[in-house]
Amino acid sequence: MESVIVHYQEIALKGRNRPWFIERLAGALRDATADLDVARVRPLMGRIEVELGSAAEWPAVRERLSRIFGVANFARARSSGREIDEIAGAILRHLDEPGLDVDRVTSFRVRASRADKTYPLTSPQVEREVGGRIKAGTGWRVDLASPDLAIGVEILPDRVFYTLGKEPGQGGLPTATSGAVLCLLSGGIDSPVAAYRLMKRGCRVRFVHFHAYPILSRASLDKTREIADLLTRHQLRSRLYSVRFGEIQQTIVLSAPPPLRVVLYRRMMMRIAERLAGACGAKALVTGEAVGQVASQTIENLAVINDVVTLPVLRPLIGSDKEEITQEARRLGTYPVSIIPDQDCCTLFVPRRPSTRARLEEVERAERNLPVAELVDKALAEVERQEYRFPPQAAAPLVPVPEEGAAG
Numbered sequence: 557m558e559s560v561i562v563h564y565q566e567i568a569l570k571g572r573n574r575p576w577f578i579e580r581l582a583g584a585l586r587d588a589t590a591d592l593d594v595a596r597v598r599p600l601m602g603r604i605e606v607e608l609g610s611a612a613e614w615p616a617v618r619e620r621l622s623r624i625f626g627v628a629n630f631a632r633a634r635s636s637g638r639e640i641d642e643i644a645g646a647i648l649r650h651l652d653e654p655g656l657d658v659d660r661v662t663s664f665r666v667r668a669s670r671a672d673k674t675y676p677l678t679s680p681q682v683e684r685e686v687g688g689r690i691k692a693g694t695g696w697r698v699d700l701a702s703p704d705l706a707i708g709v710e711i712l713p714d715r716v717f718y719t720l721g722k723e724p725g726q727g728g729l730p731t732a733t734s735g736a737v738l739c740l741l742s743g744g745i746d747s748p749v750a751a752y753r754l755m756k757r758g759c760r761v762r763f764v765h766f767h768a769y770p771i772l773s774r775a776s777l778d779k780t781r782e783i784a785d786l787l788t789r790h791q792l793r794s795r796l797y798s799v800r801f802g803e804i805q806q807t808i809v810l811s812a813p814p815p816l817r818v819v820l821y822r823r824m825m826m827r828i829a830e831r832l833a834g835a836c837g838a839k840a841l842v843t844g845e846a847v848g849q850v851a852s853q854t855i856e857n858l859a860v861i862n863d864v865v866t867l868p869v870l871r872p873l874i875g876s877d878k879e880e881i882t883q884e885a886r887r888l889g890t891y892p893v894s895i896i897p898d899q900d901c902c903t904l905f906v907p908r909r910p911s912t913r914a915r916l917e918e919v920e921r922a923e924r925n926l927p928v929a930e931l932v933d934k935a936l937a938e939v940e941r942q943e944y945r946f947p948p949q950a951a952a953p954l955v956p957v958p959e960e961g962a963a964g
């Protein structure tokens with residue numbers, strides 16, 4: 557019988573809340589593998605065992621587990637008896653099985669850990685004893701620093717797990733251990749990365765996208781949906797609010813000085829986002845802004861944009877270079893979608909010389925010509941909401957749900 561042993565790192569430090577964090581992580585592992593042949597997932601003395609059924613395919617299991625937050629690393633495992641000869645014998649027999657990709661292995665290392673501290677041998681002794689037998693049985697040499705094959709031995713009170721190889725995990729904290737936030741998701745490169753950063757810290761990230769459809773094409777809407785899909789592979793459940801924003805922009809274009817437009821758009825977005833956050837229990841807003849990246853992202857303008865909301869505005873990329881963000885988007889897999897050309901609602905209506913230092917008084921003066929509260933209410937009344945789930949087999953219908961007023 558085969559298992560996967562999942563190790564966590566940061567949650568091991570979480571004091572009295574530890575069992576709660578571990579249960580959240582186990583729940584995420586269960587959900588992520590719900591459509592695979594997984595017999596059970598259970599916490600087991602400092603690690604989590606994912607017990608595989610006979611039909612579970614390792615590449616699929618590996619892919620799922622590699623995206624779950626809170627996992628430091630994981631490895632395929634089998635169990636054996638607790639005697640040294642039993643452990644080494646089981647490993648050697650396993651290495652002989654066909655289909656195991658060890659033909660090119662010439663070096664190995666054994667690392668042991670004892671969850672059962674009453675075990676008669678220390679961990680280094682176990683490593684030496686088991687390692688010696690494997691060396692004798694295979695002819696491989698020991699390489700502690702960078703072995704071809706890392707073998708793990710984990711000693712529990714009633715049995716021993718041994719693992720061959722080790723996969724890196726996503727790190728971070730399990731989803732939904734840090735509360736909910738609402739991320740302004742544009743379809744560009746930055747905001748998906750910003751959302752990912754907060755997801756990694758255990759936040760349930762909800763998304764809101766402002767679009768100018770049907771004045772402009774649906775491209776940004778479609779891109780955002782695809783990005784929401786990609787990000788859902790990590791947090792397993794997402795919600796995307798789509799807000800009609802084209803008329804609001806037209807209203808601003810007609811009444812406000814061109815240099816102030818972008819800041820005015822952002823303030824409208826923030827107001828609407830804060831109301832949606834209230835309706836879905838999000839405790840902060842998240843954006844993909846970075847200081848100085850574009851005109852609306854100077855310190856002065858960010859302050860003027862913040863001024864309309866009381867919720868914290870989290871900007872996890874604030875000190876990052878575009879190049880760093882782009883690399884992260886590539887790793888995350890959102891980059892190819894983000895660079896699909898679209899008619900970003902902000903590019904069409906963007907003035908040639910946006911103000912880099914909007915003053916609060918002039919912005920507020922410009923807003924006096926706008927029916928701000930009315931525009932916000934109208935946008936909220938027309939919000940569409942989509943729920944996302946991963947694995948998709950268990951998905952709720954992906955049809956937009958029209959909302960009346962509040963969007964719960």
Ligand code: ATP
Nearest residue numbers: 740741742744745746747764765766843844845850
């Ligand atoms: P991004 O790559 O995330 O679009 P950007 O560098 O293009 O960022 P801006 O377009 O000025 O910068 O947007 C700054 C931030 O404002 C975005 O990261 C996003 O959080 C938010 N934002 C901008 N436009 C929209 C939109 N249409 N819908 C939702 N959020 C948006």
Ligand code: MG
Nearest residue numbers: 742744745900
């Ligand atoms: Mg953008």
